[in-house]
Amino acid sequence: MNPLTYHASQDVDDALSWIEAGARGAASVRLVAGGTNLLDLMKARVVQASGLADINGLPLAQIVDSETGGLMLGALARNADTAYHPAVRQRYPLLTAAILAGASPQIRNMASNGGNLLQRTRCCYFYDVGTPCNKRAPGSGCSAIGGLTRQHAILGASPHCIATHPSDMCVALAALEARVHVRSRNGSRVIDFADLHRLPGDRPELDTTLSSGELITHIELPAADRFAAHSCYLKVRDRASYAFALVSVATALDLGEDGTVREARIAIGGVAHKPWRRREAEALLTGRAPRSDAFGQVADALLAGAQGQGGNDFKIPLARRAIVRALSMALAGIHSNTGQVGAEASSKERS
Numbered sequence: 009m010n011p012l013t014y015h016a017s018q019d020v021d022d023a024l025s026w027i028e029a030g031a032r033g034a035a036s037v038r039l040v041a042g043g044t045n046l047l048d049l050m051k052a053r054v055v056q057a058s059g060l061a062d063i064n065g066l067p068l069a070q071i072v073d074s075e076t077g078g079l080m081l082g083a084l085a086r087n088a089d090t091a092y093h094p095a096v097r098q099r100y101p102l103l104t105a106a107i108l109a110g111a112s113p114q115i116r117n118m119a120s121n122g123g124n125l126l127q128r129t130r131c132c133y134f135y136d137v138g139t140p141c142n143k144r145a146p147g148s149g150c151s152a153i154g155g156l157t158r159q160h161a162i163l164g165a166s167p168h169c170i171a172t173h174p175s176d177m178c179v180a181l182a183a184l185e186a187r188v189h190v191r192s193r194n195g196s197r198v199i200d201f202a203d204l205h206r207l208p209g210d211r212p213e214l215d216t217t218l219s220s221g222e223l224i225t226h227i228e229l230p231a232a233d234r235f236a237a238h239s240c241y242l243k244v245r246d247r248a249s250y251a252f253a254l255v256s257v258a259t260a261l262d263l264g265e266d267g268t269v270r271e272a273r274i275a276i277g278g279v280a281h282k283p284w285r286r287r288e289a290e291a292l293l294t295g296r297a298p299r300s301d302a303f304g305q306v307a308d309a310l311l312a313g314a315q316g317q318g319g320n321d322f323k324i325p326l327a328r329r330a331i332v333r334a335l336s337m338a339l340a341g342i343h344s345n346t347g348q349v350g351a352e353a354s355s356k357e358r359s
Contacts, residue, residue, distance in 0.1 A: 013059035017066060020223065024193055026061040028221050039063050039223070041084055041120035044111075045127040052135050054128075054144055068122075068225055071095065077231035080189075083122030083224045087177065088113070090121055098236070100229055102260055105241035105344035106180035112250045122224040125178060125188065125204065128215065129171040129281075130252055132156065142168045143212045150212075157317035159252065162324055164280040169212030170317060173205060173282050174252050180241055181227065182275035182283035183258035189226040190218060198228070205282030212281070235260035235273065240338035242345050244278075244330055253278035255327045257334035261298065269293040274310060274335070279327055286310050298339050300332060307331035 017023040026037050038057040040046055041064055049055040068084040071093050079095055090096055091107035107116065133139045133151040140149035152160055152170050160170045178201075186201040204216055218224075238261040245251040256277035262270040272293040276284040289309035296302050307328045314324045337345070 010056075010058070012057065014062065015059065016062045016064075020066055020068075020191060020225070023061060023063050023066060023223060024191065024221070026059075027223060028193055037061055041123050042086070042118040043123075044115050044119045045123060049128060049135075053137050054135060063223075074228055079229040081121050081227040081229065083226060084120050086117060087111075087119045087121065087124060088116040091116065100180075100184065100232060101236060101343045102184060102239035102241055102258055103177070103180045103229070105239075105346070106176045106256075106258060109241060109243040109253075109256070109344065109346050110176035121177070121227055124175055125181075125224060125227070126216065127175060130159070130174045131171040132159075134171060143171060143208075146211075146213045153317065157319035159254070159278075160317055160320050161280050162314040162316050162320060162327070163276075163284050163311070164207040164282070165315070166208045166210065166212070168210050169208035169281065171208070171212070172278055172280060173215075175283075176241070176243065176253065176256060176277060178205070179256050179275045179277035179283045180258045181229075182285055183239075183260050183273040184229055184232055184235075185273070186230070187228040188224060189228060190222040191225050192219065192221045192223065194221075196225075202285065208281045215281075232260070234262045234270075237341055238263060238338045240334050240343055240345075242330055242334035242337060244326060255279060255323055255330045257327075257330050258283075259331075259334045259338040261293075261335070261338050263298070267297065268295055269298050270295075272306070272335075274306065274331065276310065276327060276331070279314075279323060284310070286312075298335070300336065303332040303335040304328070306335070 029037055036057045037059040040060045040062055068082040070082045071085055072080050074080045081090055087107050091104045097104050133141050134143050139151040142150050150169055161172050181201050188199045188204050190197055206214055240259050243253050243256040245253050258275045260273040264270045272290045274290055289306050292306050292309055293302055311327055
């Protein structure tokens with residue numbers, strides 16, 4: 009057993025000092041909130057740490073109205089509390105649907121919002137320390153290429169990595185055009201959600217654009233009342249629960265009084281190293297009647313250049329069908345294919 013130092017941070021500045029120590033290499037310090045991903049990685053020896061700084065004592069668990077008519081989600085608010093918050097359910101049913109499609113009630117009760125954004129890929133080779141993996145050991149190679157690729161990327165991949173980002177919540181946040189508030193010793197900044205996660209390129213070990221000394225404090229949801237009625241999160245997976253998406257689609261439509269589309273937002277999960285959006289594809293719906301033929305054209309534009317790796321070739325036609333279906337469900341006001349949105353939380357998840 010490796011020795012491990014544990015420290016409970018009680019304020020943001022204290023947590024930042026621990027992050028800074030880790031960034032300087034003074035100690036391999038990791039921050040822990042829910043621990044639903046980090047502790048698994050440590051047990052598998054994918055992540056090594058000599059110290060854990062517990063940040064659950066920081067005042068970052070509130071969900072409150074923002075000054076611009078949206079919501080501020082605390083980074084330490086639990087996924088379950090976020091999904092079932094009255095303001096989220098009423099004003100952002102897309103986010104509620106996405107969160108409830110992920111993991112299990114037990115995990116949602118523990119997982120934090122900030123941790124969800126920072127979770128690592130579930131690529132089986134990344135978790136297997138006996139195989140080469142550029143994400144785990146840069147320069148060692150990508151075992152997934154030519155290997156088992158059922159869960160892997162069809163868009164935005166590189167010769168260095170074909171892993172996918174596993175989050176459901178992040179796909180909805182991409183479609184909602186959220187912003188991420190971060191702090192460091194140098195001050196605060198706000199990151200557009202589209203700019204938070206990276207495609208792998210030749211540095212697949214870097215999942216995000218955060219610097220090593222930054223801490224996520226809040227996720228800002230802009231006012232999105234015009235999208236609430238016609239939004240949908242569709243998740244296609246191998247089994248009905250506790251499975252990562254083969255393909256997922258977050259859609260939000262703003263319809264004019266004449267029924268035509270004023271604006272469309274579409275983000276795809278399970279297909280790339282980050283939630284996938286192409287605004288030029290979404291713009292193809294602007295001013296048009298929301299019909300299946302138009303949805304198909306948008307799907308083709310979103311998936312332009314998609315390339316499988318053999319074992320995941322099926323994802324390309326699957327993604328096209330999922331996009332068309334999700335847009336049709338959003339048009340009809342059906343928020344999810346899981347049937348969970350609008351239902352009361354189970355006593356177990358609410359406790």
